[in-house]
Structures are given as structure tokens and as C-alpha cells.
Amino acid sequence: MPQANKADYSDCPAVLADRFKTLYYDEQTQEVVLLDRRKYPFETVYERYKTVEGVATAIEEMVVQGGPPLAYAAGLGLVLAAREGRRLEIGDWRLGLEAAAGRLIHTRPTADDLHYVVPKALEIGMAAGPERGAKAILDYVNGEIQRGNEVAQRCGRYAAGLLRDGDRVLTHCIAGAALCWMLWWAKLEGKTIQVIASETRPYFQGARLTAQSCLEMGIGCTVITDGMSAHLMSQGQIDKFICAADRMTLDGHITNKVGTLQHAIAANYFGIPFYILGYDGPDPHSPAAADIVIEERPPAEVFHARGREGKVRVAVEGIDGRYPAFDITPPHLIEAIVTDRGIFPPTLLHTYFQTNTKTS
């Protein structure tokens, strides 16, 4: 497997391949800037936030999505808190920063990145104090974004090695930067890959974000509804199923956008390998599936479809709904987990830490 070399990747044209293109801190205006992923690419809207509450609400309302991106956004939100209170007594400043961290970390429960970035940012801010706290947190978060970009590049490069010329690859939701790098590397290696993107109700991340990334890279993409994967598998029209994970446990369970488990069970039934783009490995604080909290989002999100021309109600009034945002796939349905440190059998995912420890 070739070593990842940053220069090799510099030309990947997918916006999602570089997190700095979708979220950053504007030092001129002292604002957190987030590409609204609910609207992109129908509209390219960069929302600007001056308050912690604004950033927290944006995370809750899915302006920013995906484990690492929403964690980075939360980290940048803490910069706002550190800066806003910089003229306060140190005790009040510290209380304010702690409250802000609490608000930000409780926005979404499932992905683990948030639970690393925010406490670490808080610790760094506390150590730096009111005067230099904001700058120290910003430097840390920017370093994390850069590190995350490099993790995605390395993970994608390993994953590209699993692909064969002509593969038709099912993916679900947005697999983000690692998927882009995987596809881009495969293309550079001369492989023609066709992406089958399940649209990913209710937010259509597959039909919008994954499809748009493919367009940006010049890679073929076919959108299907979330219920079609088994049929295509039964017809021999899917070769691999590859997606990301919002959290991975030490024993090899993965949680990802709801719908993943259904595709995984179908893939297993039809003998199609399921690979995880596992970025920087499992959550060391999640030994097993019971440690994962599955977020239940408002049912109203299932009752609507948001598209280019606005939002329409697609369900009748007066009924109930459910929106568990994630599901958990057990290790025996997974062929391998691809990380920035190589490829692991799922039940050996804990060995990710044998050569190094996860830093974030």
C-alpha cells in the first residue's frame, strides 16, 4: 500500500474532500461560517454565526452534518464563547466557557468526534486563559480540521486499493471526505467506478451531497431510493457496499445513518462485501454496542421532503412518526474497516491502537 502523500491529493475537486471549504472561523468578522448542508448544492449558502447558541442550533438543525464536521463546528463555537467573555473576571469567563462547552456537546449524542473535540478545546482554552483562550482554541480546532483532512486522505487511499475497475459501489448518506478521496484515488489509478447513492431520507444527503461530490470529480453516480438496494443486489448490479461510520466500538460495531443496517443485512444475504470508511479508528470509550446512544430526531423531519424548490409535506396529518437518526451494524456483517492506519477485520478493530493512541 503506498504511503499517503499530501501533494498527491491536492487536486481533488470535491468540495467535501476539504473541510476548510465547508466550515471555518472568519477572523475578520469573528464569526463561525458553515456551508448549509441541507441546501447544498441547490443553493450554496454560507451561514454566519456570532453566538454559541447560533452554532449549537445549527448543529441540532443539521446545517452541518457528519461526525467530524459537526465536531469541528462545535469547536469553532467554543472560540466564540472564549472571545465573547474575554473581558470578564476569570471565574466568570471559565464558567461561561464551561457552559458553552456543555451546550455544544449536548447538541447531538451519537457521533464520537464531538465528544473529543469539545472537551479538548475546553481544556486548551482553560489553560490559555481569557486573553489567549480564543486564539488557542482556534489553533487547536484548525489543527484538528487539518489532521482530519489528512486522516480522510489516508483512509481513502487504503480504500481505493479495495476497488476494482468497473466496480459498482453502493453508498449511503454522505461518507464525506474519505469517500471523495477513495473515489478520486481510484480514478487516478485508472479505475472506472460507478457510485450507487441511496438517496437517504429524510434529508436526501445521497441524492444531493454524495451525487454532487461525484459530479465534481467526474465519477458516475446513480441515485436510488433507500428501498432499492436489495433488488439491485439480487440482479447482480452492486459489487460492494461502502459507507462511513459516526461511531465505531472497540468490538467492531459501527453506527451510521439509519438505513445502513438494512443495506448491510441485504449485502450479507447476497454475499456482497461491506466495507467501512473508518477514518481514525474506534472510539476508545465505547467498548460495545450498548455504549452507543442512538439519537431520536423529531418525527416532523420524516413528514417532509426538502428540495430545490422548497419543502413539501409528504405524510398526512394526525399520525405518528419516528426518526431514529442512526442504526448499529454488528461486526459479522462487515467485511473490513478501513482507517488511516490500514485495514482491519472488524473484530480486531481494537488493534488500531496498538501502534499509537487516538489523539484529537
Next chain:
Amino acid sequence: MPQANKADYSDCPAVLADRFKTLYYDEQTQEVVLLDRRKYPFETVYERYKTVEGVATAIEEMVVQGGPPLAYAAGLGLVLAAREGRRLEIGDWRLGLEAAAGRLIHTRPTADDLHYVVPKALEIGMAAGPERGAKAILDYVNGEIQRGNEVAQRCGRYAAGLLRDGDRVLTHCIAGAALCWMLWWAKLEGKTIQVIASETRPYFQGARLTAQSCLEMGIGCTVITDGMSAHLMSQGQIDKFICAADRMTLDGHITNKVGTLQHAIAANYFGIPFYILGYDGPDPHSPAAADIVIEERPPAEVFHARGREGKVRVAVEGIDGRYPAFDITPPHLIEAIVTDRGIFPPTLLHTYFQTNTKTS
């Protein structure tokens, strides 16, 4: 198992339980009248058709949906053709009727009902001649609608016997009249049933039609997206999976709205029984799965979501799409097939004909 008795059912308040409420021939205006199932219940629009081409296009464009209903609509379309040409030479009239039947039977390939009703209606019309053909066809089709209603009632009554108080029943797309009767009978028997309706992209039949039927009957309904069933099963929140079939083969394969296979594989994985509402049995001309033609519909239907406030584009431009409208579930994933003549193990479905032959 109690015998079905028409009077027992007369109070079922679900509109879909009685096909005469959603499609009929208006003898005053000589028009075929179809409830637009793409809009119902957001709008209750009865479209009126004076021509075979109008009815055929309505079937193709899914104004009417579901195996039996679209077959009845086609039969009523043939009434229009028989009547319009009634002053022609008999040879021309016959040619016109044959052409109309050809147009109508080629609207949709998968459900078998269309392929019984239209040839039989043609045969009856031909035998009756130009003067009395339209009336003869109408009498036949109305008889079929009545017979179909009774088949659905009997099938639903057998199915109700499978339900236990407190069952949470997953269903996909519209299972139509038999589902309504099943739920209504269960309710009369004092059982509380919760329906879990997968929304059924791209047309949201579950979120609209199934949910609406539940509302009309006062039965609890929870709408989920098509990718959530496996997660709910993994949490022990689904007890049974029950849906209809657009065609069943003699060897026990069933075809139904795409997404059914995925739910069936998940149900099998989690040990949850999958029952088919099989109405009046298998297609005697379809011995095996290879005899089923899976309709491929325009990908543009997947790129949009139609809701109460109109239609929105949910996928980016410039990509491909697929819309196989149905999938095929093999008998080993099915617990039993419920018909108007009782309940059959799937591989013994051909014994449906042992006491009688399918008439339509």
C-alpha cells in the same frame, strides 16, 4: 376460522376498502372516474376520462395504483372504446376494441390482474357486439370490482386471525383493501394494532394512503422512512411484516413494490414473520420468478418528491437514476400467504387451485 359474511364488513370506514369509492364508470356522462392516488388525501381529486388514451395514460402515470384497481380502471377504459365505436361497421368496431385492449394491457407489465381483466373484457365485448358491447363489458368489470371487494374482505378476515393484541405491524406501500379489512376485523375483535408504515419512496404511498386508511379506521399509524425497518426490528419494535403482492408465482415467489425484498430480508434476519396478503391467489400463468417482468419506471420519479404543497426536486441535476418499481421476494423469506381461500405456506401456494380455479 369464521366464514366471511358481507354484512359484517359493511361499516369499514376506509375509503380504500371499497374500490367503487375510488374508481367507477359514470353512466350519465359516459366517463371513467378515477380518484388520483398521487394526490390523495392531500387533495381529493376525481379525474374524469372520455378516451382510452386518457385512461391508459392515467394508469401509466399512476393516477390509479395497485394491481386490482389499475386492472379495473383498464377494464372501464375498454367500455369507452366499445361505446365510442358503436356506430362503426362491426369489423372496424372489433379492430378498434382490439387496439384499445392492446393499448390498455401494455400500460404496466408487472401486476397480473391487468392481464386477466382486459382479455376477458375484450372477449365479453366481442361476443356482445357493437350495440351491447359497452354494457356487457361494464357489467363484467363492475362484477369484478364487486368480486375483488369480497376477495379482499375474506383475505383480510383470515389475516386478522394472525394478529395478536398489541402487535406492531410493518407494512410497505399500499396493501389496499385487504389490509384495511384485516385491520378493521382485528379492531372489531378487540385487538389493538399499531401500523408501522414505511413511507414508500418515491410516491409516499405509505405516508399518504396507508396512513390515511389507518386514520379513517381509527388505527394507530407510525410513518418511518424506507431505511428504518431493520433498526426498529433490531430494537424489538416490529412484530410482523405484512404487505400485498402485485403478482405471485405458483412456486411461491411474490413481487411487490420495490423495498419489500429489503424489509423481507431484514425480517428474516431478525426472525420476524413475513405474511403476504395474497387476495385471490397466484398467477396460474407464472410458474416461477423468471415469469415476472419488473417494470423500470422513469428515473425522474426518483429525483422528485411530491407533497401537499407541490413537487420539489430532491436530487442534483446531471446524474443517473433507477426506478425498478417492484422487487421479487423468494418463498423461503415468507412465513405464509393469506388468500380468500385460506392461508398457504408459500411453496404450497399452487394448492390454492385444488378446490377451484381462479376466475376473473
